[in-house]
Amino acid sequence: MRNVFLFIRKYSNFLFFLLLQIIALSFLFRYNKYHEAAFMNVAGEVTGSINQRFSKVESYFHLKKINEELAAENLHLNQLLIENYGKPDVTGKLVLDTVQTDSNREIRKYSWMGAKVVGNIEGTQLNFIIIHRGSLQGVATNMGVVSPQGIVGRVVNVSSNYASVMTMLHRQYKVVVKLKNGGERGTVEWDGVSPQYVTLKDIPKSARVQKGDTVLTSPTSSLFPGNLMVGTVSEIVDDRSSNFYTLKLKTATNFFNIEYVYVIANAQAEEQMHLEDSTRKKFQ
Amino acid sequence: MSELLKNIFRFFIFIFVQVFILFKMPPLHRFITPYLYYLYILWLPFSMSRASIMSVAFLFGLSLDYFMHTPGLHAAACVLIAYLRPFVVNMLISQEGADKNYLSPSVTSMGWVPYFTYVFVLTVFHHGYLVFLEWMSFGSFLYFLGKVIATTGISMLLILLTELLFFRKEKFRTNTV
Numbered sequence: 001m002r003n004v005f006l007f008i009r010k011y012s013n014f015l016f017f018l019l020l021q022i023i024a025l026s027f028l029f030r031y032n033k034y035h036e037a038a039f040m041n042v043a044g045e046v047t048g049s050i051n052q053r054f055s056k057v058e059s060y061f062h063l064k065k066i067n068e069e070l071a072a073e074n075l076h077l078n079q080l081l082i083e084n085y086g087k088p089d090v091t092g093k094l095v096l097d098t099v100q101t102d103s104n105r106e107i108r109k110y111s112w113m114g115a116k117v118v119g120n121i122e123g124t125q126l127n128f129i130i131i132h133r134g135s136l137q138g139v140a141t142n143m144g145v146v147s148p149q150g151i152v153g154r155v156v157n158v159s160s161n162y163a164s165v166m167t168m169l170h171r172q173y174k175v176v177v178k179l180k181n182g183g184e185r186g187t188v189e190w191d192g193v194s195p196q197y198v199t200l201k202d203i204p205k206s207a208r209v210q211k212g213d214t215v216l217t218s219p220t221s222s223l224f225p226g227n228l229m230v231g232t233v234s235e236i237v238d239d240r241s242s243n244f245y246t247l248k249l250k251t252a253t254n255f256f257n258i259e260y261v262y263v264i265a266n267a268q269a270e271e272q273m274h275l276e277d278s279t280r281k282k283f284q
Numbered sequence: 285m286s287e288l289l290k291n292i293f294r295f296f297i298f299i300f301v302q303v304f305i306l307f308k309m310p311p312l313h314r315f316i317t318p319y320l321y322y323l324y325i326l327w328l329p330f331s332m333s334r335a336s337i338m339s340v341a342f343l344f345g346l347s348l349d350y351f352m353h354t355p356g357l358h359a360a361a362c363v364l365i366a367y368l369r370p371f372v373v374n375m376l377i378s379q380e381g382a383d384k385n386y387l388s389p390s391v392t393s394m395g396w397v398p399y400f401t402y403v404f405v406l407t408v409f410h411h412g413y414l415v416f417l418e419w420m421s422f423g424s425f426l427y428f429l430g431k432v433i434a435t436t437g438i439s440m441l442l443i444l445l446t447e448l449l450f451f452r453k454e455k456f457r458t459n460t461v
Binding site for chain 1: 304307308310311314334335338339342345346349350351352353354355356357359360363364367417418419
């Protein structure tokens with residue numbers, strides 16, 4: 001027994017070092033596994049408010065660009081107005097389909113919420129952004145996030161006024177997308193190399209792909225409504241040993257300067273997930 | 285200003301500079317991440333015990349992790365260099381008892397060459413461990429090596445600049461007091 005105490009006393013520094021390492025590594029691995037580490041919620045409030053103050057100053061420098069982007073988006077929306085469509089045939093009458101804009105929950109599947117980006121964590125392998133909209137404002141985990149240019153990522157953690165979003169540039173992020181031309185589905189991942197490019201896997205070789213082809217979100221992903229911009233094909237890797245292409249995509253979103261994003265809530269996500277789970281259980 | 289107060293200020297300033305200046309810069313290359321924050325641990329006084337250096341380093345790393353949303357990543361690397369620091373200091377200290385006569389490791393107390401050897405060794409350990417943890421689940425060895433070398437180069441440059449800009453004059457204190 002005495003020797004045990006002597007040992008502990010002699011190596012107390014080393015043991016303390018090991019203890020701190022174990023604590024640090026357990027934080028790291030637990031957080032990687034479950035994205036809702038409990039203590040990040042508390043920290044999110046504190047660092048979020050500091051980030052917000054900083055971003056207030058920073059956003060002045062980008063005002064001009066944001067204005068241009070908003071104007072472009074307004075233009076795009078104006079193009080869609082019913083007044084812009086007319087028929088030369090006077091006997092026909094064009095009416096606005098009210099179902100599209102109905103706020104009735106049962107019909108409406110996706111609703112959009114705007115949010116300001118107050119923190120941007122980049123440069124490492126795990127990229128997040130922090131947005132100033134939290135559970136009190138209707139954000140929950142596993143909601144899709146898009147920017148005016150294209151999709152951004154998925155909400156992984158929510159505090160009462162802030163939420164953190166795992167961007168496409170995160171090693172664990174995956175999303176189902178499709179080619180605009182043929183409609184073939186594949187999965188987008190990031191290989192951790194360049195922040196401008198992501199990898200699209202599992203596109204069958206029967207698909208006709210060309211450089212510059214557009215890639216959109218697939219309606220099979222419960223996260224995003226279909227046909228949102230993801231990126232364009234910049235390189236086709238023809239792997240002879242497999243029946244699938246690996247494509248390199250240039251992301252539509254520029255992750256270095258996003259300032260405003262939209263959070264997309266899917267009112268029926270839970271129902272769909274529940275059905276998928278129960279189907280899987282039934283046939284396994 | 286007392287040494288304790290100075291170090292508390294440094295704690296916040298290093299975190300602020302790292303998070304809001306160095307990490308805000310658009311990355312030059314995928315290998316290069318400018319790290320400077322761990323200089324705080326290298327500047328801690330000689331007189332602190334190893335356990336307290338490690339505790340401070342752990343807290344310091346963890347507070348950076350809160351901003352970066354990688355709990356434990358920087359903390360683990362900080363604790364490692366805090367643990368190795370006394371070994372390296374003992375090996376490199378040139379004059380007999382310099383760690384008693386001066387307050388903290390610096391160019392004045394150790395001399396240019398030993399001080400930068402000390403910085404370099406701990407920088408390599410810090411980046412090596414950090415990149416190792418970051419790349420553990422993926423990536424090739426070449427990336428690991430490239431990133432450690434490139435990041436170490438940038439960090440050494442930043443530290444040299446910091447040392448020149450904020451030259452710390454260390455007072456010689458006799459140990460007879």
